[in-house]
Every structure is written in structure tokens, then in C-alpha cells.
Amino acid sequence: MKFEVEVKIRNRLGLHARPASRFAQLASEFESDVWLVRDGYVVDGKSILEVLTLACPKGTELIIRTDGKDAEQALEALRRLVTGRFGELD
Amino acid sequence: MPRRKNECSILKGIGAAPGIAIGPAFLLNSSKVRILRRSIDDSDIPGEQERFEKAVSDAEQWLNRLLDEMPEELKGQSGIFQAHLLMLRDRMIYNRTLDIIADEGINAEWALDTSLEYARRLFEQVKDTYIRERISDLEYVVERILQFLSGSPVVDFGELDEPVVIVAHDLSPADTIQMKRDKVLAFVTEVGSRTSHTAILARSLGIAAVVGVEGLTSGIFSGEMVIVDGLAGQVIISPDDDRLARLGEKQDSYLRYRLEAIHFSGLPAETRDGYRLKVKANMELTEEVPSIVANGAEGIGLFRTEFLYLARKNIPTEEQLFATYREVVESMSPYPTTIRTLDIGGDKLVSAVSLDEEVNPALGLRAIRLCLEEKELFKTQLRAILRASVFGSVKILFPMISGRMEIVKVKRFLEEVMEAMTREGIPFDEDVKLGIMIEVPTAVMVADFLAEEVDFFSIGTNDLIQYGLAIDRVNEYVAHLYEPLHPGVLRMIKQAVDAAHQSGIAAAMCGEMAGEPMYVPVLVGMGLDELSMNSLSIPRIKRLIRQVDQEQCSNLVKELLESSTGSRIREILLDFLKSKFPDEFGPAIGLYPDFWDMDA
Numbered sequence: 001m002k003f004e005v006e007v008k009i010r011n012r013l014g015l016h017a018r019p020a021s022r023f024a025q026l027a028s029e030f031e032s033d034v035w036l037v038r039d040g041y042v043v044d045g046k047s048i049l050e051v052l053t054l055a056c057p058k059g060t061e062l063i064i065r066t067d068g069k070d071a072e073q074a075l076e077a078l079r080r081l082v083t084g085r086f087g088e089l090d
Numbered sequence: 091m092p093r094r095k096n097e098c099s100i101l102k103g104i105g106a107a108p109g110i111a112i113g114p115a116f117l118l119n120s121s122k123v124r125i126l127r128r129s130i131d132d133s134d135i136p137g138e139q140e141r142f143e144k145a146v147s148d149a150e151q152w153l154n155r156l157l158d159e160m161p162e163e164l165k166g167q168s169g170i171f172q173a174h175l176l177m178l179r180d181r182m183i184y185n186r187t188l189d190i191i192a193d194e195g196i197n198a199e200w201a202l203d204t205s206l207e208y209a210r211r212l213f214e215q216v217k218d219t220y221i222r223e224r225i226s227d228l229e230y231v232v233e234r235i236l237q238f239l240s241g242s243p244v245v246d247f248g249e250l251d252e253p254v255v256i257v258a259h260d261l262s263p264a265d266t267i268q269m270k271r272d273k274v275l276a277f278v279t280e281v282g283s284r285t286s287h288t289a290i291l292a293r294s295l296g297i298a299a300v301v302g303v304e305g306l307t308s309g310i311f312s313g314e315m316v317i318v319d320g321l322a323g324q325v326i327i328s329p330d331d332d333r334l335a336r337l338g339e340k341q342d343s344y345l346r347y348r349l350e351a352i353h354f355s356g357l358p359a360e361t362r363d364g365y366r367l368k369v370k371a372n373m374e375l376t377e378e379v380p381s382i383v384a385n386g387a388e389g390i391g392l393f394r395t396e397f398l399y400l401a402r403k404n405i406p407t408e409e410q411l412f413a414t415y416r417e418v419v420e421s422m423s424p425y426p427t428t429i430r431t432l433d434i435g436g437d438k439l440v441s442a443v444s445l446d447e448e449v450n451p452a453l454g455l456r457a458i459r460l461c462l463e464e465k466e467l468f469k470t471q472l473r474a475i476l477r478a479s480v481f482g483s484v485k486i487l488f489p490m491i492s493g494r495m496e497i498v499k500v501k502r503f504l505e506e507v508m509e510a511m512t513r514e515g516i517p518f519d520e521d522v523k524l525g526i527m528i529e530v531p532t533a534v535m536v537a538d539f540l541a542e543e544v545d546f547f548s549i550g551t552n553d554l555i556q557y558g559l560a561i562d563r564v565n566e567y568v569a570h571l572y573e574p575l576h577p578g579v580l581r582m583i584k585q586a587v588d589a590a591h592q593s594g595i596a597a598a599m600c601g602e603m604a605g606e607p608m609y610v611p612v613l614v615g616m617g618l619d620e621l622s623m624n625s626l627s628i629p630r631i632k633r634l635i636r637q638v639d640q641e642q643c644s645n646l647v648k649e650l651l652e653s654s655t656g657s658r659i660r661e662i663l664l665d666f667l668k669s670k671f672p673d674e675f676g677p678a679i680g681l682y683p684d685f686w687d688m689d690a
Contacts, residue, residue: 012407012409014218016220016221017173017220017221017224018173021172021173021176024176024180025176044181046181047180047181047182048173048176048177048180049177049180049181049182049183049209049212049228050180050181050182050212052213052216052221052224053212053213053215053216053221055216055217055218055221057218
């Protein structure tokens with residue numbers, strides 16, 4: 001099963017070290033493959049290093065793509081993480 | 091000729107954290123592991139992969155233990171180690187290395203290095219400086235794996251069973267974080283300066299340190315006895331009995347002195363005849379806050395904000411500045427934090443504000459002048475300061491004011507910023523106190539006019555002396571002419587203090603002079619209301635203040651002001667110190683023990 005959703009980075013520092021590691025950590029909890037797409041550039045959502053190299057400042061639009069058995073749950077959890085500003089208080 | 095073991099030798103360096111430590115040297119070999127390429131037979135590939143996996147899990151365990159054992163006061167730094175843990179198992183490094191071992195039939199070290207190279211190339215392309223610099227974290231992680239691969243043990247400060255003096259070419263903040271006070275007596279490094287992050291951390295951890303010791307690591311053996319004199323910036327390797335005894339005595343008296351001073355550092359700085367001064371701390375990095383509180387500071391008298399602008403290539407945002415200011419203001423509350431607005435020249439902000447190179451930057455477009463030109467830059471900082479003002483007590487200090495029109499312009503601009511914030515519904519302290527640095531000689535000449543515009547003065551002696559005597563302290567040909575006791579300098583200070591008092595505002599001092607023990611009677615006699623200094627100097631300065639009489643000090647100042655040369659003034663002052671404080675200025679402590687604050 002493949003799913004995808006478009007999200008906007010809303011936390012003030014963008015996808016910096018801490019949010020990137022939270023994203024990769026959460027993504028790794030799922031069996032499905034997780035991909036992040038920015039302007040056609042695709043990276044592995046389970047790799048903190050790859051997510052970091054996307055270098056997304058606040059306001060960036062991204063696509064989260066999941067593929068696998070638990071793809072739907074993974075997508076929902078990751079979407080919530082991003083739209084909830086990674087739990088950061090601005 | 092190379093030094094032989096157990097031969098007494100003395101090396102000079104820079105005292106980066108005070109104290110004297112005596113103990114065996116522990117030589118930290120920080121040289122990078124050399125990586126050789128070896129080919130691996132197909133049949134040995136699983137074994138080689140296993141070897142790599144084992145090294146990664148060893149590194150993982152090591153990091154986890156570090157996290158567990160991290161002292162409470164450093165827990166704030168744990169995020170970086172969490173990120174390191176993630177990087178260890180990251181696909182870009184972990185899986186890639188395993189694949190390269192199999193695909194190319196090469197050894198784990200080489201494969202790992204190839205993966206790192208790939209990651210480096212990716213990170214180099216990232217525009218965001220902060221993210222691009224994360225590669226150094228990855229390099230650190232890879233180095234740990236390499237160390238486990240090589241079988242050489244990772245130095246674990248937790249496993250040291252006797253207290254040692256750490257000797258290294260350089261120490262990373264991660265190294266210093268692991269140092270536990272009961273196992274590490276001091277550290278000595280070949281490189282580094284007094285203001286490097288590591289030196290500051292060492293001071294806040296209370297570990298003696300000497301840095302910048304040339305030829306250190308090639309001239310010392312592990313286990314050799316060393317004396318680290320952080321007061322004199324000296325390292326004595328394999329000391330003879332005579333030196334051992336002498337330094338042992340110095341250590342005792344320093345410890346006794348320090349303990350006593352710290353014990354009483356919570357007491358107010360009040361002279362014997364009841365004249366009360368406020369003693370505050372100068373601060374640059376937020377890491378200094380615990381040490382500032384511990385040393386009995388009654389607030390921050392000078393928060394230098396340049397660091398946030400220099401540490402990065404991009405200008406910090408209002409949010410970033412606000413977060414830092416708020417943290418400091420909150421942790422100092424109820425004591426006030428005096429935040430000085432940006433005090434650098436355009437040359438230091440190359441990436442952000444592009445300006446032509448100036449022939450003489452000290453007299454150029456810098457500090458308040460730059461801020462009045464680059465309004466956006468100034469506005470961002472003022473908004474961040476004002477937003478932080480509701481989280482405690484904040485004062486704003488403007489640097490390099492030379493005359494009334496300048497401060498009027500600054501206040502007008504501040505009002506505009508405040509009005510905009512009110513419209514936006516952002517809360518701030520509407521009665522925030524404003525002060526100016528007195529560091530340009532003309533500001534002294536018109537101090538009476540300036541005092542009508544602000545709530546306090548803060549005398550920045552370093553620049554005042556430099557501009558007053560027309561001496562560049564960095565210029566070796568004239569540096570010796572830099573004379574804090576020049577009669578002209580004393581008159582300037584006196585005039586500024588008197589002008590402040592005539593207008594009923596406070597006179598503070600935040601330059602190097604404020605934290606220098608020998609000037610205490612002079613500053614008390616001048617009538618200063620507040621002294622701000624490096625936090626480590628506070629206990630001693632407070633202690634000295636408690637031992638003087640203000641009346642005696644003002645008589646001394648009268649005498650000094652009637653003397654026409656700096657050398658005569660110095661003579662009178664030294665006589666006064668020797669007769670009034672024979673114990674305080676004895677040989678053990680020295681006349682100039684704490685010369686930390688080089689650039690207030």
C-alpha cells in the first residue's frame with residue numbers, strides 16, 4: 001500500500017537537527033518505507049542524515065510518502081509530527 | 091634535544107581556568123586513526139561485516155553509558171549525544187558501509203571512510219550553515235567507530251581510578267563534558283585560548299586548566315607527575331622536591347583563600363563603614379550562568395551579545411535571540427540582566443551586512459553607529475531584548491555613545507520599536523531601564539548632558555583607556571604604554587561618576603579594571619555604585635570591598651588625583667595595598683591573579 005500527503009514545515013527553525021532526528025526516529029518505528037520529497041528530491045525518511053541534507057527552513061512544502069504494510073498508520077503519525085511542529089513550542 | 095622522562099621541565103602557556111593541581115599526567119592521544127586499504131577474501135566478508143557491526147554496537151554502548159552517567163548539571167547537552175546515537179545506525183553510514191565491504195571486498199575501516207566521504211559531499215552542498223556543520227558530528231561518530239575497530243580503547247574518563255591531569259593536543263567539548271571533577275584534576279592542551287568553548291566549560295566545572303602550551307604532547311609521558319598552575323599559566327613536568335613543596339604551598343593557600351572567599355560570596359559587598367556596592371558578572375556564553383550564580387553575582391552587569399552573531403554565518407533571527415535572552419534573564423531572575431546591544435564592526439558581519447573594508451575599524455562604523463545605519467539589524471535585536479524583558483528584570487546598555495544626539499536617536503528608534511510591538515500586542519517591560527557605555531572620551535566630557543537622557547552609566551575602561559591614550563593594546567609597539575592609572579584616565583572615571591551622581595543615576599563599571607583586585611580601593615573611593623566582572627573574580631573582589639573603609643578610599647583617591655604621573659599614582663596605591671592588606675596581596679595569591687577579562 002502506498003500513501004502520500006503534502007505538509008508544510010511550521011516550526012521556526014525548520015527541519016533542523018532535533019526535528020530531523022525525531023522524524024527519523026518515528027519513521028524507523030514502522031515497517032514501511034518512508035520517503036520525504038522536496039522539489040522532486042527524494043530522501044529516506046528513516047535516515048537522520050538524509051533528512052538533514054534536505055535542509056528545509058520554515059515554510060517548506062514537503063511530501064511524505066509511505067509504502068508498506070503499516071503505511072497508512074506511518075503516514076498519519078508522521079503527518080501529525082510535522083504539523084504539530086515536532087512538539088516544539090515556538 | 092628531546093626531553094627524557096623524569097627530567098624536570100617547565101612549560102609556559104595561558105592560564106585558562108584558575109587553580110593549582112598536582113598529579114600524574116594522563117596523555118590523551120587524539121591523533122586520528124590511520125586508515126589503510128586492505129582487500130578481503132570473499133569468504134572473510136561476513137566476518138569483516140561482523141567486525142564492523144561489533145564496533146558500532148560497542149560505540150553505541152559507550153555513548154549510552156556516557157548519557158547515563160552524565161552529571162546532572164550537563165543534562166542540557168544530552169541532545170547532541172542522542173543525535174550521535176542515531177547517526178551510528180544511520181543508513182547512510184551503517185548500511186552503506188556493510189554494502190561497500192561486500193561489494194568491493196575491502197576492509198571495514200576503508201568502507202566506513204568511503205561512506206563518510208559520500209556524506210561529506212552531500213553535506214557540502216547544503217546551504218544552511220548550521221546543518222552543513224553537522225558533518226562534524228558525523229565525523230566524531232565515525233572516529234569513535236574507527237577507534238573501536240582498531241581495538242585501541244576509547245578513553246573513558248569514567249574508568250579512571252585515580253585522579254589525573256589530562257594532557258592533550260586539543261579537547262572537544264564532548265571530552266570535557268565527560269571529565270568528572272573527582273577523577274580529573276586539571277587539563278592542559280597544546281592549542282586553545284582563554285575564550286574557547288572548552289576553557290569556559292572548564293571554568294564553570296571548576297577544573298584548573300592551562301592551554302596553548304607549545305610542544306606539550308611531545309615532551310611528556312603518561313604517569314609522570316605534573317603541576318598545573320592555572321593562575322600563572324604554567325605546567326611543571328616531573329617537578330623537583332623544591333618546586334613540589336613551593337607549589338604545594340601555593341595550592342594550599344589558593345584553596346584556602348578560594349574556599350573562604352566562596353563561602354562568603356553570598357554576603358553583600360559592603361564596606362566596613364556601610365557603603366554598599368553591587369557586584370555583578372560579565373557574561374558571553376549562556377554556559378557561564380551557573381558559575382555566575384555560584385560565585386555570588388548580584389545580576390549580570392554586561393551581557394555581551396556579539397557571540398550569537400559571530401558563531402554563525404547568517405544573522406540570527408529575532409526568535410533565536412529571544413530564546414537565548416529569555417533563558418539567561420529567567421535563570422538570573424530576580425537579579426537583573428543588563429544586555430548590551432551589538433558592539434562589533436561591520437567587518438565582523440561580512441556575510442550579513444556587506445560593507446567596504448575600513449582602514450581603522452576601531453574608529454569606524456561599529457557598535458551603535460552600525461546599528462543606527464543598519465536599522466533592521468538593530469530592530470531585530472531590540473525586539474528580542476524587549477520580549478525577554480517580561481521574563482525577569484532587563485536593562486539595555488548601548489555601546490560607544492559619543493554625544494547626546496546619538497542617544498536621542500537611539501531612544502527615538504527604541505520608541506518606534508516599542509510602539510510597533512504595542513500595536514502587535516506583544517508584551518514587554520515599558521519601564522525598561524536604559525544605560526550607555528562610557529567609553530569614548532567625549533562621552534566623559536558631556537557626561538552631564540548624557541546623564542539627563544539615561545538611567546545609568548557603565549564605564550568601559552578598556553576602550554576608554556584605549557581611546558583616551560590613543561593606544562592600540564594589540565599593537566606590540568605601544569601596548570606597554572597602556573596605563574589604567576594614568577592621571578587622565580582616573581580623572582575621566584571620576585568625572586563620569588560625578589556626573590552620574592549629580593543627575594541621580596547609577597554609575598557602574600564593566601571593564602577589566604572592575605575585576606582587578608588592586609583597583610578596588612580606587613573604585614570604592616571614586617564612588618562607583620556597581621562593578622561588573624568575570625564571575626570568577628567576584629568572591630575576591632567582594633571580600634576586598636568588605637575589608638575597606640569608603641572614607642579611607644576616598645581620601646586615597648583625593649591623593650591619587652593630585653598626583654601628576656601614572657607611576658607616582660601606582661606607587662601610592664601599592665603602598666596603600668601593602669599596608670592595609672598585607673595578607674591579601676601576598677606572594678601566594680599574587681597581585682594579578684585573575685586576568686581573565688581581556689575585552690570588556
